[in-house]
Amino acid sequence: RKEVEQDPGPFNVPEGATVAFNCTYSNSASQSFFWYRQDCRKEPKLLMSVYSSGNEDGRFTAQLNRASQYISLLIRDSKLSDSATYLCVVSVNTGGFKTIFGAGTRLFVKA
Amino acid sequence: EPEVTQTPSHQVTQMGQEVILRCVPISNHLYFYWYRQILGQKVEFLVSFYNNEISEKSEIFDDQFSVERPDGSNFTLKIRSTKLEDSAMYFCASGSGGTGELFFGEGSRLTVL
Numbered sequence: 509r510k511e512v513e514q515d516p517g518p519f520n521v522p523e524g525a526t527v528a529f530n531c532t533y534s535n536s537a538s539q540s541f542f543w544y545r546q547d548c549r550k551e552p553k554l555l556m557s558v559y560s561s562g563n564e565d566g567r568f569t570a571q572l573n574r575a576s577q578y579i580s581l582l583i584r585d586s587k588l589s590d591s592a593t594y595l596c597v598v599s600v601n602t603g604g605f606k607t608i609f610g611a612g613t614r615l616f617v618k619a
Numbered sequence: 620e621p622e623v624t625q626t627p628s629h630q631v632t633q634m635g636q637e638v639i640l641r642c643v644p645i646s647n648h649l650y651f652y653w654y655r656q657i658l659g660q661k662v663e664f665l666v667s668f669y670n671n672e673i674s675e676k677s678e679i680f681d682d683q684f685s686v687e688r689p690d691g692s693n694f695t696l697k698i699r700s701t702k703l704e705d706s707a708m709y710f711c712a713s714g715s716g717g718t719g720e721l722f723f724g725e726g727s728r729l730t731v732l
Contacts (some may be wrong), residue, residue, distance in 0.1 A: 540718040551710055551723035552662060595662065599718035604675030607721055609662040617701065 509534045511608045514596050518614035521586055528615050529581040532598030540599040541572050543581045545592045546612065551593055553582075586617045621645045625711050627726035633701050633732055642711030644695045652692045652712040652721060653686065655679065662710070668694065669717065675730045701731045 514531045521527055541558040558570040560577055568580040579596055596610035623644045632638050633669055644651050653665040666686055667674040685697045708728050712721040
């Protein structure tokens with residue numbers, strides 16, 4: 509089983525649509541959870557951290573279910589500028605620490 | 620705003636040659652990482668570094684790879700004898716906590732011919 513698994517995508521949506529990204533992780537000892545965004549040929553950048561209580565930042569909502577080892581990201585009212593690859597990211601410390609990226613889900617938002 | 624800087628931005632090398640990629644992490648960060656991204660593929664963890672030693676490494680990080688923090692500011696990745704399959708974008712990242720947010724440099728593109 510992959511350490512971090514995401515919907516393969518790509519997602520093609522019109523402007524204004526709501527888009528949901530799903531992610532599962534395999535290591536139950538994982539401690540921190542994030543969504544990063546990566547534009548074409550650029551470095552990943554933090555979009556938002558994910559907490560068990562769920563958190564929202566404007567049009568973006570992230571949820572974490574530790575029991576199911578599942579993370580989600582919802583984008584409402586999508587914009588052309590939301591077009592990018594969305595990366596599910598999990599950090600774990602089991603003596604040594606590492607942060608693992610999912611393969612990413614590509615989003616295309618069209619006018 | 621503080622940032623992670625990487626040099627060179629692009630390096631072309633012959634197979635079998637040694638390559639050193641350099642990174643200057645954000646100054647008050649204590650946790651450092653190298654990642655690799657082959658064109659069109661996922662961001663792959665190579666190694667994490669804390670307190671002047673490797674904390675964790677992946678299967679990719681074999682004996683051909685090494686990391687060093689030679690002078691308290693630079694963090695380097697050395698590939699001893701490059702192979703064609705080492706061609707990729709190499710990202711350096713740093714963080715203030717071991718399992719917290721990572722800040723990435725813009726990457727060093729390595730092309731092995």
